[in-house]
Amino acid sequence: MTNxxxxxxxxxQAHGRCYAVFPDLFEPDDEGRAQVKNHGAVPESNTVDEILAVCPEAAITSV
Ligand code: F3S
Incomplete structure (x- = not known):
């Protein structure tokens, strides 16, 4: 499994749930859209599935 x-x-669509829930992994750009931090590396304390589930637009994907 990818991490x-x-x-x-x-x-x-700049909903912002990702960087509200996982501030160590995402940050907003100037328009509120998410950018990954740390090259998108998932912290050991989280699973990929729970991170993908936080976005209502399914904009977060595993790579
Ligand atoms: Fe985050 Fe954008 Fe989804 S800000 S919650 S990836 S719509």
């Missing part, structure tokens, strides 16, 4: 995620900018 990295990315954000598809075509789908991100």
């Amino acid at each position: 990295k995620v990315s954000v598809d900018q075509d789908f991100c």
